[in-house]
Amino acid sequence: MDEAGPPAFAVRLRSVLRARLVRSRRLDPRISVVPLRRSLLMRLLAASALVSVCSVIVTAWVVSQTTAVALGGEQGQALADEAHVYDSLVGYAATHTSWSEVQSTVERLGRQAGHRVVLTAEDGRVLADSAPERGHVFQPPPKATAVVNPLSVSAQLATAPGADGVQVPGTAGSAASVIDSRVVGPFELSAQETRRLRVLADRVARCVHVVAGVQARVQLLPSGRPRVIVPGADDYGSIVTGPCAGSILNKPVASEAKPLENLNSLVNSCLRHLSTGTVTLEITGGWTPHGTPAPSDDAVSSCLATSRAQQLAPYVAPGALLYVDSNSRTAKTFFDLSAANRLRIAGWGAVVLVVTVIVTSLAGVRLARPLRRLTVAATRMEDGDLTARVPVRGRDEVARLAAAFNAMSERREKLEILRRDMTNDIAHELRTPVSNLRGWLEAVEDGLARPDADFVTSLLGQALQLQHIIDDLRDLSAAEAGELRLSRAPVRVAELLLSVVTAGRAAAAPAGVSLRSEADPTIMVLADPVRLRQMVDNLVSNAIRHTPAGGTVTLRADVEHHDGSDHHDTGRQRHEGRTVVIDVSDTGCGIEPAELPHIFDRFWRVEKSRNRRSGGSGLGLAIVRRLAEAHGGSVTVTSTVGSGSTFTLNLPW
Numbered sequence: 001m002d003e004a005g006p007p008a009f010a011v012r013l014r015s016v017l018r019a020r021l022v023r024s025r026r027l028d029p030r031i032s033v034v035p036l037r038r039s040l041l042m043r044l045l046a047a048s049a050l051v052s053v054c055s056v057i058v059t060a061w062v063v064s065q066t067t068a069v070a071l072g073g074e075q076g077q078a079l080a081d082e083a084h085v086y087d088s089l090v091g092y093a094a095t096h097t098s099w100s101e102v103q104s105t106v107e108r109l110g111r112q113a114g115h116r117v118v119l120t121a122e123d124g125r126v127l128a129d130s131a132p133e134r135g136h137v138f139q140p141p142p143k144a145t146a147v148v149n150p151l152s153v154s155a156q157l158a159t160a161p162g163a164d165g166v167q168v169p170g171t172a173g174s175a176a177s178v179i180d181s182r183v184v185g186p187f188e189l190s191a192q193e194t195r196r197l198r199v200l201a202d203r204v205a206r207c208v209h210v211v212a213g214v215q216a217r218v219q220l221l222p223s224g225r226p227r228v229i230v231p232g233a234d235d236y237g238s239i240v241t242g243p244c245a246g247s248i249l250n251k252p253v254a255s256e257a258k259p260l261e262n263l264n265s266l267v268n269s270c271l272r273h274l275s276t277g278t279v280t281l282e283i284t285g286g287w288t289p290h291g292t293p294a295p296s297d298d299a300v301s302s303c304l305a306t307s308r309a310q311q312l313a314p315y316v317a318p319g320a321l322l323y324v325d326s327n328s329r330t331a332k333t334f335f336d337l338s339a340a341n342r343l344r345i346a347g348w349g350a351v352v353l354v355v356t357v358i359v360t361s362l363a364g365v366r367l368a369r370p371l372r373r374l375t376v377a378a379t380r381m382e383d384g385d386l387t388a389r390v391p392v393r394g395r396d397e398v399a400r401l402a403a404a405f406n407a408m409s410e411r412r413e414k415l416e417i418l419r420r421d422m423t424n425d426i427a428h429e430l431r432t433p434v435s436n437l438r439g440w441l442e443a444v445e446d447g448l449a450r451p452d453a454d455f456v457t458s459l460l461g462q463a464l465q466l467q468h469i470i471d472d473l474r475d476l477s478a479a480e481a482g483e484l485r486l487s488r489a490p491v492r493v494a495e496l497l498l499s500v501v502t503a504g505r506a507a508a509a510p511a512g513v514s515l516r517s518e519a520d521p522t523i524m525v526l527a528d529p530v531r532l533r534q535m536v537d538n539l540v541s542n543a544i545r546h547t548p549a550g551g552t553v554t555l556r557a558d559v560e561h562h563d564g565s566d567h568h569d570t571g572r573q574r575h576e577g578r579t580v581v582i583d584v585s586d587t588g589c590g591i592e593p594a595e596l597p598h599i600f601d602r603f604w605r606v607e608k609s610r611n612r613r614s615g616g617s618g619l620g621l622a623i624v625r626r627l628a629e630a631h632g633g634s635v636t637v638t639s640t641v642g643s644g645s646t647f648t649l650n651l652p653w
Contacts, residue, residue: 048360056349094182186259189224270303494519512549519557538620
């Protein structure tokens with residue numbers, strides 16, 4: 001990997017980021033450039049780089065540990081396989097005088113271990129090969145796996161229990177531990193002698209159990225001689241002495257007498273060369289010294305080992321060289337911790353880190369771009385530009401944020417338009433009465449008008465109209481702010497409608513409009529009587545103004561029982577139990593369908609000229625809606641052009 005790559009990439013990335021930030025600042029110079037070290041993109045890059053580094057380190061550590069464990073297990077298994085092969089071939093040599101029939105054994109061991117096993121003589125001649133290559137002469141490696149010689153066992157590969165445990169003279173000495181226990185030679189007992197000694201050994205074991213309370217056991221040695229093992233004795237047990245001793249167990253049988261005599265002769269001949277006394281070997285493994293000076297234990301052990309090897313040599317196969325090819329094992333370790341593999345781990349870790357940074361950079365740029373657009377749009381909105389919008393792309397969280405910002409901006413723009421229109425409407429509504437009052441007062445001041453009774457009555461009418469507008473604005477403001485206080489009480493709806501009709505006839509009669517009410521006298525509603533009267537009065541006044549001469553305004557009341565949900569233009573209201581419904585219907589000109597959604601807005605008039613000749617402040621229906629909502633109810637309207645309109649109050653009981 002090019003070492004100059006990552007720094008060059010970092011420089012290029014920094015220049016790209018700075019260029020994007022400069023372009024953003026050019027789009028809107030009021031936006032301050034975020035320092036690169038604090039930017040969202042750099043934080044994202046730092047987090048991804050940290051995660052990548054940690055991932056690479058952890059992965060490398062896991063691979064290293066796994067590889068080390070696998071290597072250790074592979075090496076341990078290879079050593080165990082080699083030990084098994086070695087022990088099997090030592091056992092074969094201990095019981096055979098030649099290697100002539102060892103081929104089948106070598107093939108079996110090769111299949112079991114999964115290795116190629118080759119046995120050669122000391123002169124290099126191949127004795128057996130578990131997987132011979134046709135047409136190729138076996139080329140032995142520089143060093144053999146082991147030397148197969150039962151008279152000189154390898155302490156590293158020996159696995160047979162009691163490798164020096166042949167119960168013949170000299171087995172107790174450390175020098176004899178190089179002779180395999182399966183080498184019996186002339187000390188092998190006949191079957192009859194083994195049975196006779198086994199009976200005696202079982203009798204001694206039972207005696208030990210009765211006398212000492214210890215569960216002794218009988219072990220049969222490769223020579224066929226049994227011995228009694230007492231728990232807690234040395235590694236190979238001990239021959240029992242004392243009241244349970246069997247004299248025959250401590251003495252050689254007929255087949256052992258001659259070999260033991262020859263072994264004594266060989267050992268004593270060796271000791272005489274060392275100018276020491278002689279010994280008498282016992283079949284139990286000990287000896288009794290004679291003469292002066294008495295031979296030391298080391299001298300006896302050394303001579304005993306040499307003598308035993310000399311005595312047993314004719315009974316074992318000659319030494320051979322063992323080669324176990326570990327590379328032929330079918331299950332191999334997939335990885336190792338060599339310098340090349342460590343370099344590969346570091347290289348791939350760097351590649352993963354660079355790829356992670358590149359991918360994160362691309363993702364960060366895509367994430368930062370819409371956020372930057374949002375920042376620019378928000379700054380424009382802060383400076384009063386209510387038309388600021390951002391493009392919405394995709395369906396992720398940033399896209400939803402952009403959609404929410406656009407909705408908020410659009411809502412704010414509409415509210416600003418409504419606020420401006422309301423201000424204009426209020427100014428328009430107040431201009432006419434104020435201008436009239438000022439004009440008449442200036443006329444009086446200039447002597448153009450006389451302040452008689454009719455003049456005062458006219459001015460009073462203008463003042464009352466102005467007061468009416470101010471009162472309506474106050475009520476609407478209190479209702480919208482949630483500060484309108486209601487004094488609820490049971491109200492008989494029929495009586496309230498009748499009083500409204502009676503009071504309204506004074507305005508309806510000059511317009512040629514008739515009023516009537518239809519209501520069950522038993523209908524009751526829990527409401528504020530004053531505010532309920534105000535709502536019905538506003539609806540009746542509105543109906544009278546828009547009903548031509550000869551028309552009729554009808555007030556009705558009814559009760560609806562339900563447990564469902566009602567849908568109204570002012571929202572979704574859910575009323576449990578019953579609802580009192582008050583309808584105010586007229587036979588006027590009706591309302592265009594396009595005007596219905598705005599009929600309850602402030603100062604909304606069907607007459608585009610907004611003249612005052614029809615009367616009213618333009619706030620009556622807006623007040624009705626707010627008062628109905630304050631009672632937990634709603635108001636709706638249905639209309640047919642040319643036939644009339646019906647306003648419906650829904651009030652929960």
